[in-house]
Amino acid sequence: MALAAARRLLLHAGSRLGRREAVDGARRFANKRVLVETEGPAVMKLRNPPVNSLSLECLTEFTISLEKLENDKSIRGVILTSECPGIFSAGLDLLEMYGRNPAHYAEYWKNVQELWLRLYTSNMILVSAINGASPAGGCLLALCCDYRVMADNPKYTIGLNESLLGIVAPFWFKDMYVNTIGHREAERALQLGTLFSPAEALKVGVVDEVVPEDQVHSKARSVMTKWLAIPDHSRQLTKNMMRKATADNLIKQREADIQNFTSFISKDSIQKSLHMYLEKLKQKKG
Numbered sequence: 001m002a003l004a005a006a007r008r009l010l011l012h013a014g015s016r017l018g019r020r021e022a023v024d025g026a027r028r029f030a031n032k033r034v035l036v037e038t039e040g041p042a043v044m045k046l047r048n049p050p051v052n053s054l055s056l057e058c059l060t061e062f063t064i065s066l067e068k069l070e071n072d073k074s075i076r077g078v079i080l081t082s083e084c085p086g087i088f089s090a091g092l093d094l095l096e097m098y099g100r101n102p103a104h105y106a107e108y109w110k111n112v113q114e115l116w117l118r119l120y121t122s123n124m125i126l127v128s129a130i131n132g133a134s135p136a137g138g139c140l141l142a143l144c145c146d147y148r149v150m151a152d153n154p155k156y157t158i159g160l161n162e163s164l165l166g167i168v169a170p171f172w173f174k175d176m177y178v179n180t181i182g183h184r185e186a187e188r189a190l191q192l193g194t195l196f197s198p199a200e201a202l203k204v205g206v207v208d209e210v211v212p213e214d215q216v217h218s219k220a221r222s223v224m225t226k227w228l229a230i231p232d233h234s235r236q237l238t239k240n241m242m243r244k245a246t247a248d249n250l251i252k253q254r255e256a257d258i259q260n261f262t263s264f265i266s267k268d269s270i271q272k273s274l275h276m277y278l279e280k281l282k283q284k285k286g
């Protein structure tokens with residue numbers, strides 16, 4: 001209920017912002033954590049500092065922005081990137097999965113599923129300009145895209161590292177990984193929780209292209225231009241043909257997946273693992 005109300009408020013605020021900024025001549029709209037520019041190829045920028053973690057609020061704003069773009073028939077493609085220096089996205093917000101109650105976990109997971117389904121089955125062309133670290137849910141966002149361009153900076157890594165946290169990537173994360181890099185590579189990378197450097201990610205197929213950091217956005221734009229030259233109807237039908245079975249696999253068991261997540265994440269042993277991981281992140285500083 002609370003989330004539905006927040007969603008209505010955000011949609012309302014979003015459209016107000018949209019109108020005001022259009023009057024200023026800049027075609028863009030923004031929520032607090034997501035900025036969307038629609039001048040030229042549309043660009044969606046995550047801006048949830050310090051690490052673009054996907055908190056419930058961030059997920060909600062992201063989903064709403066995507067919905068608005070989908071509803072604008074003049075927008076055929078979106079570049080997904082980050083405004084946080086050195087970070088594409090740190091993935092799901094660990095604080096949404098630690099020390100909360102089962103109802104919160106269920107609500108959070110429903111929103112993670114929702115964003116994934118919308119992104120993965122989007123009719124728009126999605127290109128990610130990966131300009132920073134992209135672990136777990138950050139990698140998931142990139143994997144939903146039709147093409148991934150990554151900055152050539154060995155400090156940036158990408159991959160589904162869930163097993164390093166003592167948690168298990170859900171089956172639909174796994175399905176998408178298998179679709180992208182094949183069964184053997186996915187099996188190994190998932191068990192080891194591998195975070196790939198840009199060069200490794202290119203080799204294994206997690207990303208499609210690695211370019212110097214200052215060229216990530218221009219490359220993403222030129223990729224978008226190429227993809228926009230393909231007729232929408234044939235490209236969309238082809239995308240649907242490639243992705244539908246994977247999305248349907250979650251759609252037919254959404255409730256069971258929420259229950260699985262809620263009972264898994266509520267376990268004492270899993271909460272303990274998350275606690276230790278969060279402590280490790282804190283200690284990294286000191």
Ligand SMILES: CC/C=C\C/C=C\C/C=C\C=C\CC(=O)SCCNC(=O)CCNC(=O)[C@H](O)C(C)(C)COP(=O)(O)OP(=O)(O)OC[C@H]1O[C@@H](n2cnc3c(N)ncnc32)[C@H](O)[C@@H]1OP(=O)(O)O
Nearest residue numbers: 053090091092093094133135136137168170260261264281
């Ligand atoms: C049987 C199965 C059934 C069902 C399935 C069950 C379970 C599946 C469940 C979940 C799947 C989850 C997928 C995920 O996405 S989990 C999140 C994984 N993310 C990570 O591992 C990234 C962790 N972060 C980092 O590695 C680094 O922070 C960094 C590389 C992104 C950035 O490094 P920096 O040095 O620049 O910044 P830090 O000092 O490390 O961090 C700053 C600040 O941010 C906090 N933070 C970092 N990441 C997260 C996060 N993901 N969520 C929340 N908060 C995060 C970090 O703690 C620092 O906080 P403080 O300033 O110390 O307060």
